[in-house]
Amino acid sequence: MTVDGRQTNPDHDGGALLRRAAQLDAEDPLASYRDLFIGTDTALSYLDGNSLGRPLKRTPQDITDFIRDSWGGRLIRGWDEEWLDLPHSIGDQLGRAVLGAAPGQTVIADSTTVVLYKLIRAAVAAVTDPARTEIVLDTDNFPTDRYLVEGIAREEGLTLRWIESDPSAGVTVEQVREATGPATAVVLLSQVAYRSGFLADLPAITAAVQDAGALVVWDLCHSAGSVEIDLDGAGVDFAAGCTYKYLNGGPGSPAFAYINGRHLSGLQQPVWGWMGRKNAFEMAAGYEAAPGIRGFLSGTPAIFGMLAMRATVDLIEEVGMAAVRAKSLKLTGYAVDLFDAWLAPLGVRLASPRDPKQRGSHITVDHPAFRDVTAELWEQDVVPDFRAPQGIRIGLSPLSTSFDEVRRGMAAIRQRLEGRGFDNPRGMPVN
Structure with a gap:
């Protein structure tokens, strides 16, 4: 096979690409951190860290210690002694290490769907100009985001203005400027597109939304922990992830x-629960929201669900998001090189930006056979993520993924396609 007139190595080790993976792993300043994660000492190639990350090896002991000492030892006293503060203390740590947020602005609570609902409803309520009746969002945002806004628009009698986004790219500053104006109340966007991995220009888009007199809500699900974020520096209004x-x-x-x-004073969220009340344990009649970010809590915090995440935030705080992002760029760059050499000649299409600075930490590749290929890959311990109608996402978590793991996974995709008889048809353009 040839790619752009060059002969590719026919063996599945990939020759120069194999040597390059070894070199990149040897030079990787974060390589030793991979050993801190469960399962990285196996032959499994995990290419789905952007859907569900690997657990840290310390997590089972952290949970065991919590059950024995905190829950089992302190029992109900644990709420007063530590647990009630965890949504705020871990939130502040997350803000400091990952989000670029000063203390008192981040809280851990609920699911992403519930958090986004609270934030969007609160943002809509904060807009006092009756002429602002539109919510702006894009057609390729994650389904939950779209469904939520459709429901909120129905509840509040608002109009949706859709940005037609390219599924192989994402939303640009120019599109946001064109879609916003005197009627815009709130704009909801994802910093990293869940399908293509496109990295939106968060500071410039935030400024464009605010120049139009509107508020912006950012979904950071595919960016928090993989790209550098500075919410305070960009003046972001609201964010969730x-x-x-x-x-x-x-x-x-x-x-x-x-x-x-700047928004916390007087802001109201729609899901009133006992934990968000000003003196939760007073158990009195009537609801009066707690001041500050605590007022955005509703029910009892999910303590178990915070323990594993706290371990990773500790790790990120140690290595720094700049180092995490630097490895992410190299990982996706190497994945694109493998795509060019091995998958493009088989008719696979790259459905992500080629410029690494325009990507988060995943790429998407498209082929009509990928739905069935993904199931076969999972059976052989190669785990990417299928996204309809025909995409495989290669999600590369910088702290737990090696370059050789990427090579082995991409080689397996190539093998499955070749096993189905796919080759580079005469005259087929190479992506």
């Missing part, structure tokens, strides 16, 4: 909410 992807909180771990401090 999950903690089970690059933050390794585990299945169903609680989400986070960020509210810029």
